[in-house]
Amino acid sequence: MLATTIQNIINALQWGSFYALIALGYTMVYGVLTLINFAHGDIFMVGAYIAFFVATFILSMLGLPGWIALALTIPLTMILTSAVGVSLERVAYRPLRRKGAHRLYVVITALMCGLILEHANLALLGASRKAFPALITEHVYTIGGVTFTNLKVAVIFTAILSFVILHWIVTKTKVGMAMRAISYDKFAVPLMGIPIDSIIVITFALGSGFAGLAGILFAMSYPVLEPYMGALIGWKAFIAAVVGGIGDIRGAFLGGFLLGAVEIMVVAFFPSTYRDLIAFTVLLVILSLKPTGLFGIAKTTKI
């Protein structure tokens, strides 16, 4: 019984790690722009594909061993995925912002950007799935009936480390203060000599970079890539961010793990087809009790 519980907790943490990493990007962009960047789930997908190409290139063309390939794939993928997120902001969202477009149009644009990313992938790479190369040898450990792999532990550890880094940036650095300041009063930010656009670019770069990191980890854990892999997980991460209190990175992190835990618990007690139904019902109940999310304090204090 104890072993099963611990096993479920480990599974929940690993599964929640993906949601948490993706939810961080949703919540940061929302905090700064009050924009729900619906393309974010697809940026995660792009991240996984970038990781695929980078890793395959390093393994086959350069012939380097797997652990070096991984050490190179992580920063390269994060940088390249950041570039995709920043380009999206530059090409799609900024022109609308310049024209003072209503938020609704920007959200619709974000949805379209996500669909374009999916279908550009489909058109360019075809419908066949890609098998992600094994970068490290998975070791299975069994301690007292609890089974876990080195990869699972690495995923959980990486998610926690990412949160600590982002939390430090948001609370302790001047860039982070500027992000929080924008979320409170956009008007006064340029009066401090801060170019708003540069803060927005940094926000998109950070959010997309960590979606890229989630993409690598996901591809390593479930090594089959397809163009729509970001859609459902993106929606779920968005819901996790809302349940946690969108705009607050602690909320995104907690919401991600909460969703992971609920899903794993449902599967532990019910047929697995019930998973999403019950998981979303639980989240609906949480939201109806606390509509601003777990960390949301009305409208004033975001990020």
Next chain:
Amino acid sequence: MTLLAVENLVVKYGNIQALHGINFHVNPGEIVTLIGANGAGKTTSLYAITRLPPPEAPRVVSGDILFEGNSILKTPPSTVVKDLKLALVPEGRHIFGNLTVMENLVLATYARDQKIDFSKEYQRIFDLFPRLAERKDQRSESLSGGEQQMLAVGRALMTGCTFLLLDEPSMGLAPVLKYDLFRTLKRLNEEGMTILLIEQNANLALHLAHRGYVLDTGEIVAEGTAEKLLGNPEVKKAYLGG
């Protein structure tokens, strides 16, 4: 040499003309005040000078704004603060309520040379406004209106400005706080700060300023030294309650 010169400035919000070709200037080390009723175009003038981005920014149709002789109409707002060392204390304070008092001050140094040791400057702000020192680590939205105004001024000073623009700083302040604030402004000016002050409280403003301009529905209707304006019967009648 003139520090700031506004020349024949015509400004529109959408189709509404807010300024009808106004002229005024500020010399280094001066306190100049723009007085006038609500809707006279005072805030519009300041927004045009600080180059705030849309939707707040009014559209300059014609005329020019010169800073040390150079047009700043194409200068982005953050550059106005960073390079021209011009800071605005906006109407309604606009402090960052979700940040602490100290974080508000720290954030104001964002665009400055980070090698500078700012601790002396923070200390100076706390000397000017001792209340802020007491509340350093509080979320700034928990401050009273007067304290928020002090923070807004302190924050503007931390940008390293040499030219301070204030939009209705006395609004909503208790009389004691008003006089305190104006004494502080006088002290800053004596230490070399150039000030452009916008006020509805014309009496208070003219007793602080060296020179003033009276703005009425987008036009300058009177100008001169503060004493001259205080003695002007029309100004007295319309703006000084007598």
